[in-house]
Amino acid sequence: MRKNSSIAIICAIVVALAFLAYFTYQPIKNNLNLGLDLQGGLHVELQAQEKPGEKISADTIQKSIGVLSKRVDALGVSEPIIYPKGNDRIVIELAGVKDPEEAVNIIKNTAQLEFMDEAGKVLVSGKNLKDAQAQVSPGGEGAVVSLEFDKEGAKLFAAATSANVGKPIAIVLDGKIISAPKVDGPIPNGQAQIEGNFTAKEAQDLAVLLRSGALPVSFGIMEKRTVGATLGSDSLAKSVKASLVGLLAILIFILGYYRLPGLVADISMVLYTVLVLGTMAVLGAVLTLPGIAGFILSIGIAVDANIIIYEHIKEELRLNKTMKAAIESGFARAFWTIFDANLTTLIAALVLIWFGTGPIKGFAVTLSIGIIASLLVALTFTRYMLVLFADLSKNNKLYGV
Amino acid sequence: MHFIKNRKWFYIFSTVIIVTGLISMLIQGFNRGIDFTGGSALRYKIDAAVSAPEVRNTVNDLKVTKEVSVQKSGAEFFIRTNELNQKETAQVTEALKAQYKTAQLLSAESVGPTIGSELTKNAILAISIALGLMLIYISFRFEWTFGLAAVLALFHDILIVLSIFSIFQWEINGAFIAAILTIVGYSINDTIVIFDRVRENLRMKKKEQLDILLDKSIMQTMNRSVNTVVTVLLPLITLLIFGGSTLKGFVMTLLVGFIFGMYSSICIASPLYYEIKQRAS
Numbered sequence: 001m002r003k004n005s006s007i008a009i010i011c012a013i014v015v016a017l018a019f020l021a022y023f024t025y026q027p028i029k030n031n032l033n034l035g036l037d038l039q040g041g042l043h044v045e046l047q048a049q050e051k052p053g054e055k056i057s058a059d060t061i062q063k064s065i066g067v068l069s070k071r072v073d074a075l076g077v078s079e080p081i082i083y084p085k086g087n088d089r090i091v092i093e094l095a096g097v098k099d100p101e102e103a104v105n106i107i108k109n110t111a112q113l114e115f116m117d118e119a120g121k122v123l124v125s126g127k128n129l130k131d132a133q134a135q136v137s138p139g140g141e142g143a144v145v146s147l148e149f150d151k152e153g154a155k156l157f158a159a160a161t162s163a164n165v166g167k168p169i170a171i172v173l174d175g176k177i178i179s180a181p182k183v184d185g186p187i188p189n190g191q192a193q194i195e196g197n198f199t200a201k202e203a204q205d206l207a208v209l210l211r212s213g214a215l216p217v218s219f220g221i222m223e224k225r226t227v228g229a230t231l232g233s234d235s236l237a238k239s240v241k242a243s244l245v246g247l248l249a250i251l252i253f254i255l256g257y258y259r260l261p262g263l264v265a266d267i268s269m270v271l272y273t274v275l276v277l278g279t280m281a282v283l284g285a286v287l288t289l290p291g292i293a294g295f296i297l298s299i300g301i302a303v304d305a306n307i308i309i310y311e312h313i314k315e316e317l318r319l320n321k322t323m324k325a326a327i328e329s330g331f332a333r334a335f336w337t338i339f340d341a342n343l344t345t346l347i348a349a350l351v352l353i354w355f356g357t358g359p360i361k362g363f364a365v366t367l368s369i370g371i372i373a374s375l376l377v378a379l380t381f382t383r384y385m386l387v388l389f390a391d392l393s394k395n396n397k398l399y400g401v
Numbered sequence: 402m403h404f405i406k407n408r409k410w411f412y413i414f415s416t417v418i419i420v421t422g423l424i425s426m427l428i429q430g431f432n433r434g435i436d437f438t439g440g441s442a443l444r445y446k447i448d449a450a451v452s453a454p455e456v457r458n459t460v461n462d463l464k465v466t467k468e469v470s471v472q473k474s475g476a477e478f479f480i481r482t483n484e485l486n487q488k489e490t491a492q493v494t495e496a497l498k499a500q501y502k503t504a505q506l507l508s509a510e511s512v513g514p515t516i517g518s519e520l521t522k523n524a525i526l527a528i529s530i531a532l533g534l535m536l537i538y539i540s541f542r543f544e545w546t547f548g549l550a551a552v553l554a555l556f557h558d559i560l561i562v563l564s565i566f567s568i569f570q571w572e573i574n575g576a577f578i579a580a581i582l583t584i585v586g587y588s589i590n591d592t593i594v595i596f597d598r599v600r601e602n603l604r605m606k607k608k609e610q611l612d613i614l615l616d617k618s619i620m621q622t623m624n625r626s627v628n629t630v631v632t633v634l635l636p637l638i639t640l641l642i643f644g645g646s647t648l649k650g651f652v653m654t655l656l657v658g659f660i661f662g663m664y665s666s667i668c669i670a671s672p673l674y675y676e677i678k679q680r681a682s
Contacts, residue, residue, distance in 0.1 A: 037647070045516075101509065104487055221486070222513040231444070231507040235647050242643035246636030253631060290576065290651055293640055297583070297655075300633035301590075304625075307632075308594065311625045333601070340542055341593040347534045348586030352579055355527035360579040367583070 006391035013385070017270050024274055031281035033079060035095060035288030037359050038236045040229030041077075042100035044107060046219040048088040056088040056217060063216050065090060068107060070212035075103055089222065093358060095286075100226035110218040111209035114172045115160060115192075123160035123169065125214075128153025130190075132210035134203035137195070143203035145210065147192045154190025162186035171196075173206075174218075225358070239292045246296050254303060258310055264385045265306040268377050272302050275373045280366065288362030298370020301342065305378035308341075309334040313386075323390040331383055338378065346371050404619050405612035408672035415557060415669060422564020431567050434574035437521065439514035440468075441485040443493060445478045448503040453478065459500045465489045474646055477507065484511055524578040528559070531582060535589055543600060546681055550674035551592045554665045558588050561661045562654065572650060580654035587633065588662030591626060592670045598622050599671070611678060615671045623667075630663045 036043060048056045048064070061084050072080040072094060081093040097103045113126030131148040138144070149157050160169065161183050168180040171194050178196040198206065251269065255262040276295065280287060287295075313330035321329065349371060352364035404411075435442050447456070453473040457480075460469050466482040466489070473479075485493070490509055497504040532552050539548035559581060566573055598618040602609075609617075637659070640652045 047513075101487065101490065101506070108487070220513075221511065223516050224511045225508070226510075227508045228506060230446075230505065231647070235645055238643060238645035239640070239648065242640045243636065245643060246639035249635040249639060250632050253635065257628065289648060290579070293637075293644075293648060293652065293655075296636040296640070297587075297633060300629070300636065303632045304590075304629045307625050307628050311622075315621075337594055337597040340597060341590045344535050344538060344589045344593055345586040347538065348531050348582050348589070351527050351531040351534070352582045355523055355582070356579055360576060363579060363583075367586075 002391055006388045010385070010388050010392075013388075014267065017267065021270055021274055024278060028274075028277050028281045032277065033095070033284060033286045034232075034236070035286045035291065035359055035362050036093060036225075036232070037227050037289040038232050038239075038287065039096045040100060040227050040232035041093070041095035041097050042103055042224070042226040043358050044092050044104060044221060044225075045085065045223040046090045046092070046108065047222045048090075048217045049220050050088070051217070054217075058084075058087070060216050061088065061090060064219070067213050067215050068092060071106055071208060074208040074212065075106065090219070091357070096229075098229065100228065104221070104224060104226065106205055106208065108219055108221060109209055110174050110215045111212075112174050112214045113210055115157070116170045116172055117160070117164055118167055118170075123164075124149065124153055124156045126210060127214070128156060129210055129213075132207045134198075134200065134207040136200075143198045143200045144196075145194045145198070145203050145207050147194065147210070149190040149192070151190075154188070157190060157192065158186060158188045235289050239289055243292055243296050247299060250299060250303060254306070258307075260389055261306070261310045261313070261386060264382060264389060265303060265310075267385065268306065268382045269299065269302065271381055272299070272373055272377045275377065276366070276370050279369050279373065283369075285365050285369070286362045287366065288359035290359050290363035291366040294363040294366035295370060298367055298374060301345065301371055302374035302377060305334075305338045305342070305374050306382060308337055309378065309382065309386075312337075324387070327383075327386050327390055331379075335379065338375065342371050342375055402620060403612075403616055404668060405615050405672055405675050408668075408675070411668040411672065415561065415665075418564050419557075419560045422560065422567055425564065425567040429567065429570065431563075432570040432572045433517075434572045435481065435510060435512045436575040437517040437573070439484055439512050439517055441482050441490065441509070441511045443480045443482075443485075443490065443509050444507040445480065445494075445497060446476050446503075446505045446507050447478060447497070447501045448476055449501050451478075451501055456480070456497070459496055460493055463492055463496050465492050477646060484513065486511075520575060520578070524581075527578070528582060528585070531585060532556070535585075539593070539596075543596060546677045547596050547600075547674060550670050550677055551589060551596065553673050554592055554670035555585050555588055557669050558584060558658065558662050558665050561665075562658050565657055566654075571653070574650065576651045577654055580651055580658060583655060584658030584662050587659055588666055591629070591663055591666035594625060595619060595622050595666055595671060596674070599674070611675060615675055619667055619671055626663060626667060630659065633659055 048061065050056055065082055065084065068090065069080070069082055072082065072092065075094070075097060077094045077097055079095065083091055085091050092107060094103060111126065113129070114122050115124045116122055128149050129147060130150040133146050134143050135146050136143055164183045165185055166183065168182050170180040171178045178194060181195065251266045254265050258265065276298065309330060312334045313326050316326035316330045346368060349364050349368040353361060353368065356364055453471040456478050457469055457471040460466055460480060466485065468483050470481045471478055494506050532555060536548045536552045539551050562581060562584065595618060598621055599615060602614050602618050634656065637652055637656050640648060641656070644652065
């Protein structure tokens with residue numbers, strides 16, 4: 001009787017797990033954030049360059065982050081990460097940018113726009129811009145950027161143009177003259193145009209820069225890493241394949257060595273995998289290339305918890321205890337071993353989360369989630385399954401004794 | 402097996418590696434990647450019969466780079482130079498595309514000179530914090546003698562991995578530091594499982610000599626030790642074979658570290674505990 005009901009429960013669990021894996025596969029896959037090393041992207045660390053006599057304040061950095069966020073939004077990245085580091089640095093991580101090298105160009109430009117007269121006096125600056133748009137050049141060739149000033153800017157620009165009729169006004173971007181058109185007459189409506197032999201793309205980029213405003217301070221690149229989309233998808237395909245082969249090898253090894261409990265461990269691994277990847281998707285954690293390595297390494301930890309339990313149960317069986325009693329006392333003894341061993345490993349993983357950036361942080365996060373999940377699965381699910389299987393057979397050989 | 406009685410041999414084995422390593426560190430140092438030295442690393446794919454020296458000449462002809470080195474792996478070329486800015490990187494790409502039509506920039510990294518010293522500083526800090534917390538945890542859950550022995554064994558693991566990387570001049574980069582921390586995490590895991598068994602055996606009524614008890618504990622956990630190392634090495638080996646070139650350095654470091662971590666948990670940590678315990682009592 002008891003045997004039959006155990007078989008029924010085991011079958012129900014296996015079927016339920018299969019359904020769980022089947023129905024969570026797609027949602028998990030869609031919700032997992034891939035790191036920039038798996039879908040291409042960039043990581044830049046910028047350092048504000050102090051001008052003599054001007055200290056970099058927290059406010060300057062906050063303003064810069066605001067400007068950079070606007071620029072990054074224009075790039076159409078789904079989940080940009082921008083955060084300050086230390087007192088004078090900003091880190092930007094963008095995954096899934098088509099042309100990461102190009103994106104760096106847009107990010108790091110200071111985009112200080114100035115209109116100057118012949119004497120080099122600033123008449124109006126980008127601060128007074130209301131809008132900037134790329135347009136097809138009226139001449140047909142190339143593109144121009146048309147500007148619209150705000151109220152104050154329009155006033156300044158009107159004054160500037162009427163004071164300089166017949167003379168050129170230089171349009172200067174980050175200290176470089178883009179063009180210097182001659183003023184035909186006063187322009188009172190606050191409209192202007194930059195003609196600089198732009199291609200359509202260049203005009204687009206410049207319009208984005210001008211719309212999002214100038215950075216309050218210029219930045220230098222401390223560190224920059226870009227990964228092309230080709231390499232990203234290639235790394236993803238290769239590492240997924242390697243993981244599957246590795247996973248299969250572990251499952252076969254455990255089954256071969258531990259027989260029936262090995263089967264229990266293998267079934268537990270399905271739950272474990274869903275749990276870890278599901279947690280990552282729910283938390284919005286980023287799966288990186290080293291993270292994939294971290295994931296299969298954490299499977300090693302999960303299997304290890306099972307191994308420790310089985311070795312204890314085997315010992316108890318050798319003392320001629322009944323199967324049930326052996327499982328009970330085996331678990332009791334294994335619990336603190338597993339707890340202490342995993343907690344010390346978790347210490348290393350947590351320190352690594354604090355220490356690492358980008359892909360490495362992804363690795364540490366995956367490893368930490370894996371360690372906690374393996375504890376949970378081993379101490380609840382595996383234990384319950386072992387007791388169920390114990391009802392099926394009293395044959396110690398199936399336990400590798 | 403008499404691990405404690407034969408401990409001298411393990412000490413000699415480890416000392417030989419570490420002393421050779423220290424000499425190597427003094428003479429040739431480490432093969433430090435751009436994460437430590439600063440500079441640029443560009444990676445291209447070129448589907449044509451091109452050799453590394455040819456690519457090197459193409460890049461050199463541009464005269465925007467200094468200290469160019471090129472490594473070839475399949476159709477991929479790794480170019481390492483001094484730090485390049487955006488424009489210079491673009492120039493290199495243009496030049497390669499002009500010379501070899503199929504050239505494609507796969508990835509580009511540039512690291513400024515100050516990042517390297519910060520990395521070293523943070524790495525030492527991170528590893529010290531990890532070791533410190535472990536020492537506290539083990540002393541709290543076991544006894545300080547166990548904690549000290551375990552942390553000394555971890556220190557041994559770190560020295561061995563550093564030695565091997567210096568002796569063979571394998572490149573170390575930011576990921577190497579992460580690998581070291583992971584190795585520490587796994588090695589301590591093995592050590593704890595053995596020490597846990599020692600603790601259990603110590604609680605038994607029967608009084609045994611410490612060296613016999615330690616040997617017994619190691620043997621009782623040997624099955625688990627071997628099986629666990631297999632389950633960790635299996636996926637690492639498949640990653641090394643199928644995982645592509647990006648992860649290779651990281652995986653190699655883990656592979657070397659895990660093997661020595663396992664060795665030290667069995668052959669170094671328990672003997673060290675024995676020494677400490679003998680002296681303490």
